[in-house]
Amino acid sequence: MMNAASRRWLLISFVVLATTLIGQDRPKAQQMPEGTDLSIELVDPKVLRVCADPRNMPFSNEKGEGIENKLAELFAAKLQKRLDYMYFPQATGFVKMTLGAHRCDVIMGFPQGDDLVQGTNPYYRTAYALVAKQGSGLDDVATLEDARLKGKRIGIVAGTPPATNMAINGLMMNAKPYPLMIDTRIDSSAMAMINDLTSGQIDAAVLWGPMAGYYAKQANPPLHVMPLVKETSGPKLVFRIGMGVRPADQNWKRMLNRLIQENQPAINKILIDFGVPLLDESDRPITAETAAKQP
Structure with missing residues (x-):
């Protein structure tokens, strides 16, 4: 089974970044134009039916504990709809068996630019990040080009975009790779990487931003997360994330x-x-203070 988060990493490695579309003074979501009939498009217009992975923390799980579960709860409340899920592992055939089969109406957290679905406007922008212990001397490293990373043992999920950047900068010799393809019922590459970092088996970890932030926050003491936004060679590591619907x-x-x-x-x-x-x-x-302000 493909790790659901790893599938996102694969998608992101091929995504084409697009310009963010910003609406201008649009009406409220509940105030649809007269004559609009969502019954033609939706499985059930009274229900927000979300396509999701049942075991993909920090994004989603069957207990409703993930980021996308909480966002779905928010959206359902605002739309005044009941929330329901079509759970299916985000492996090969996920889109076909869920959204494509009209078993649900929206995929949360889809990278902008992927052509498997029609994307909404993005609702957040984030990046791969370097995770390190506070006070390690690496907690302010903001690029994989930083000379302080030379000779360090860095955790990286094999086949993800930052692996290319690490190779360009000569960091793969001492890197510790973690598998891209795992069975999420029993394993997590991200969790294993963070455990190795806290135990001292690696000096730093490179993870997709939401996973880096989630697991770093859970560590005791918390780890430092630095988004890798200053790369000048290799793939860009910053991406916009929206939702996916049928074309x-x-x-x-x-x-x-x-x-x-x-x-x-x-x-x-x-x-x-x-x-x-x-x-x-x-x-x-974007901090907690600036996040509370309307863009």
Whole structure:
């Protein structure tokens, strides 16, 4: 079984970054234009049916504990719909068996630019990040080009975009690779990497931002997370994340875009509560204070 988070990493490695679309003074999500009929597009217009992985923390699980579970709860409340899930492992065939089969109506947390679905406007922007112990001398390293990383043992998930950047900078010789393909019922590459970092088996870890922030926050003491936004060679490691809907569902997409625009401060709060390192369009961190402000 493919690790659901790893599938995201694979998608992100091929994603084409697009310009963020910003709506201008749109009406409230509940106030759809007269004559709009979502019953043609949705499985059940009275229910927010979310396609999700049942075992993919920090994103989603069957207990409703993940980032995307909490965002779905917010969206369902704002849309005044009942929330329901179609759970399916995010392995090969996930889109076909869920959204494509009309068993649900939206995939949360989809990288912008992937052509498997039609994407909404993004609701957050984040990056791969370097995780290190506080006071280690690496906790302010902001790029894989930093000379302080030379000779260090760095954890990296094999096949992800930052592995290319590490190779360019001569960091793979001492790197500790973690598998991209795992059975999430019994294993987690991200958790294993963080455990190795706290025990001293590696000096730093490179992880996708939401995973880095979530597991670093859980560590005791908490670890430092630095988004890798200053790379000058190799793939860019910053990506926009939105939701995925069926290509034909134009009214549904417009409703979700308005929902995102109108609730960005609440969305930001949920993401920051989970430790996600949020970035604005200038790669500056979005803090708890700035997250509460309307963009």
